[in-house]
Amino acid sequence: MILPPDYYHCFLGNGRDAVLIGYTGAMVPLRAQGDLDRCYWYKSDRYYPEARGVISPARLPPPGTPLHAEGSGWYELAPLGRTWYELWRGGRRLDVRAASQRFLPHEATLYSSVDYGALQAEAVTFLHATRPLLVIQYEFSEPVEFRAHFSAQPWVDEPYEPMPFDDLRIDRDAARADYRLGETHGWMGLALNPAPTAAGHSDDGCWLGVAAQRITHYYAIVDDQDAPLDHAVLDKAQSLGYTALRDEHLAAWRAYFTRSAITLPSPRFQYLYDSSLHLFKAAQNPVSGGLPVNNLRLTWSSHLFWDAYFLFDPLVHSNHLHEALEAVRFFQRTLEHARRHARDEFGQPGLKWDWEITHGGHKAYGTWLHQKEQMHNNASYANMIWSYYETTGDRTYLAEYYPLLRGLAEFFLADVVRQTARGYEVRPLVGVHERPEPLQNEGLILSGTARILQLAAQAAGILDLDPDFAAHCAEVAGRLIQALDLLWTGHYFASSEGSAHMNLSSLAPIYPMRLIAPDDPRALATAREYLARQTEYHAGYGPSGTMRGTPWSTGLLATIFALQGDGDTAWSLIEGTTPALSQHGGYSELLLPPNNRWNMMYFGTAHGSVCTALQSLLLSAQGTEVRIFPAVPAAWPACAFERLLAGGLEVSARFDRGRGHLSAEVRNITPASLTRRLWLGDAVETVTLAPGAQWRQERASGW
Incomplete structure (x- = not known):
């Protein structure tokens, strides 16, 4: 057959x-x-x-390398x-x-x-x-x-x-x-x-x-x-x-x-979104809570690393709070691993999760030992811890997980941050390209370190804890954000200091580290340059064929364009991932030459990245601003969503271009009153909502 x-x-x-x-x-x-x-x-x-x-x-390691370490x-x-x-x-x-x-x-x-x-x-x-x-x-x-x-x-x-x-x-x-x-x-x-x-x-x-x-x-x-x-x-x-x-x-x-739903005008990507939500649940270990890439042999054998964030982000925003909390609990359950790894392998205080570990916290990268110097996974984990709080406003939760944020900050201050004649920087480390050669002020490490320190300071401030430590974290984080200037070429963020190369580290300050606002001129220019170089870069790792249709990095870029309000470019990027899609709604990690061959299937990181991009076309939050339908592509006649989460709010909304109609219903799910600037299409209203209170609006779209 x-x-x-x-x-x-x-x-x-x-x-x-x-x-x-x-x-x-x-x-x-x-x-x-x-x-x-x-x-x-x-x-x-x-x-x-x-x-x-x-x-x-x-x-397999290079020939001549021992098979065991x-x-x-x-x-x-x-x-x-x-x-x-x-x-x-x-x-x-x-x-x-x-x-x-x-x-x-x-x-x-x-x-x-x-x-x-x-x-x-x-x-x-x-x-x-x-x-x-x-x-x-x-x-x-x-x-x-x-x-x-x-x-x-x-x-x-x-x-x-x-x-x-x-x-x-x-x-x-x-x-x-x-x-x-x-x-x-x-x-x-x-x-x-x-x-x-x-x-x-x-x-x-x-x-x-x-x-x-x-x-x-x-x-x-x-x-x-x-x-x-x-x-x-x-x-x-x-x-x-x-x-x-x-x-x-x-x-x-x-x-x-039934926790949430979105309705898209594209049957293919509706199916992809639904299949992805299935995959996130189907892959999450119910004992450890860990979110692996997947539980198949080719998808890194159920190991945990920074990819967990890309599955977590659409999970928490699709109102799957139980699964999101279990994913964060994985870090509590492997806390001794992180403490031991920081102490025994780096001689430092605090917490550091190793690059690739099992659900039981065992180092899982064989003889690729340079990977312990790849540290941006810890910034992803800090993002996960913070995102759950940001979504729910649960101070009891934040108090429980603040020691983890503090532990990460302690380690990065002691081991990664360096004070030089130019100010605060990060030491040379292995970058997202995963090659053993360390890079000076690698973009993902630099922005990830700033993010860890920023979140530790914010959490301490909310809880009224450790004021001196929080002040130091905030100061160093601010200086590290300034150090991103070392990567700015005048046209885009390079992947590391002294390089003209672009990869995921170029995008990291915008997303997922969220240090640079999406509408910052540098963010706009970097996204456009990255888009222009798609034919030169493969999956964000380096020169090697085409990136077009590679869903992980393409989804990340599409998310940034959606956050910038450019739904047409974001949607074009998402549609470009079609060659990586299988019959049953699975994504390959890479498209390999000569004929866009798949290298694996059901690569959860890609599923998460594209789902975040799709959600970002419909709903986004930046600080106290929540945007409903911020980037609906011109090709979409209608779309809707139910019970997505953003900025402490549960939001349901419908858009119908033919009828010229927009409607939204918003509920405060946090235990405290919230004041938000709510954008429904291009109209904005400042609203204060008590816990559980709702806001409803219907209007002509004008689109």
């Missing part, structure tokens, strides 16, 4: 578990796009034993198992002729129509929202001989994906396997409804068979890493039955999606 050009396996997740589902509605052995992911079941924070030396090809592991996600099915007729296995699929994000469910020539199949596939359980229900055009298989071994035993387990025992009579992965014990098993009437085994697994027209296929992988081993997952599932399990699953996702 021929798959669509934008085909990729479908990602389903519940935060702890992640699966990729193929074109049959179950798992298939095909590597997506020829050389990327196969279909497996992964669990967040379950890794190959380090002694195996299993390393993703994209992460003391205190640093690779922590590569282990493929735990796989399940698939076969159809038999007259002693012959049927082959797929054609297939079509549709993933519905609001249901976290994949619907597949599969043509087997002699018969047709409809499959409904979901990974249960709260149980370690994959459920597939099939409806065939006529009764069929069906076999469901599972295996605890990889599709192909190869250096990149060898058998992960230290111990594996398969009970073929019970269609079950027990395993040990390091210190973690687990099991996997298979069940069918109607009850199987046949069973068998292959070299690497076993199968259950039944002849029927409607069949439910259950597959579970359960371990004891987070809770005592539950041996009854499949028994409970069969006792509840498909309908009750489905209702549980849909209720959980319905509760999540």
Whole structure:
């Protein structure tokens, strides 16, 4: 069969578990796009034993470099198992002729129509929202001989994906396997409804068979890493039955999606936005709260680093406050890691989170040891801590997390900030390009350090704490913002001092560090220059092909244009990411030459960046100003949103260009009175709202 050009396996997740589902509605052995992911079941924070030396090809160190470093592991996600099915007729296995699929994000469910020539199949596939359980229900055009298989071994035993387990025992009579992965014990098993009437085994697994027209296929992988081993997952599932399990699953996702909504005139990017919100929830570890890029092997194996901010930003503004708070709690849960890392590896006070860590706080970049000198992830974490407070106005929360902001400030003052004859600067460090050569006054480090100190000072002032320390932080932050002049070429912010190069560090003072107002002439000029150089720079890392359509950096740039009120340019940039989109609403990280090949899929950082850009077209806040529909593209006839958050307000609004109509409803969600300048289109009103109070407005748009 021929798959669509934008085909990729479908990602389903519940935060702890992640699966990729193929074109049959179950798992298939095909590597997506020829050389990327196969279909497996992964669990967040379950890794190959380090002694195996299993390393993703994209992460291999240069030839001659040792594969292990003391205190640093690779922590590569282990493929735990796989399940698939076969159809038999007259002693012959049927082959797929054609297939079509549709993933519905609001249901976290994949619907597949599969043509087997002699018969047709409809499959409904979901990974249960709260149980370690994959459920597939099939409806065939006529009764069929069906076999469901599972295996605890990889599709192909190869250096990149060898058998992960230290111990594996398969009970073929019970269609079950027990395993040990390091210190973690687990099991996997298979069940069918109607009850199987046949069973068998292959070299690497076993199968259950039944002849029927409607069949439910259950597959579970359960371990004891987070809770005592539950041996009854499949028994409970069969006792509840498909309908009750489905209702549980849909209720959980319905509760999540009812927090907010946006309505876009573009079906493609409406689907992308909804699929992205699914991904953020599906990837967030429910135990640690951590927001990884994703829980797949190619997406950095569920590791945590600065990318977390790009998922957090659209989460908090889409009113998912529970998920946002859990993401911040990750830093409390790994506090000892940050304290130990600052003390033992830098000899400094305070807190510093290492560049790339596991959910348990383990260093996770193998022998790429220069990465410990890449520090801007900590500024992203400070932004996350502050953004939750800025959105909710919760002083109790701020008091709880102020010690983290202070700890970050203490470390950066001691280790990163330098006072020179020119004033305050930052020492040479590894930049966003991730190469080992340190850069002088690298833009993201410089602006990130200023941001950490600025936020620590603001938090201390609100809480009336540490006045001398807060004053020092504020002074140094102000001087570091002035030091951005060292990067200003007269036309744009360079990536570091003495360079003419542009990358994400050039944009960082504007967003995400928000030190330079979007309408500052330097911000306007930098955004335009970055746009003009798109054909020269690839994903913000450096010269290497085209950046057009690379969604992470393009989304960041589009956000800046939206904040500047230029919705047409922002929308053009967003539409330009289409080549990076897969059939099921996933984004690749990069588009590689020669034919815009994908390098991975379901790259959460890209999803977050573009979602923030879309939200910024509809709603934005800067200080006490909140703008409703600040940058609606001229090509949009209408748009709307419900219950987005900005500046301490929950906002719902509608825009209809054809009717010339604007309406908005605003509610203060903070515990204190707020005074805001509210812009509805091009009209502004200063409003003071008590806690819970609302403001409503309808007017002609004039657009």
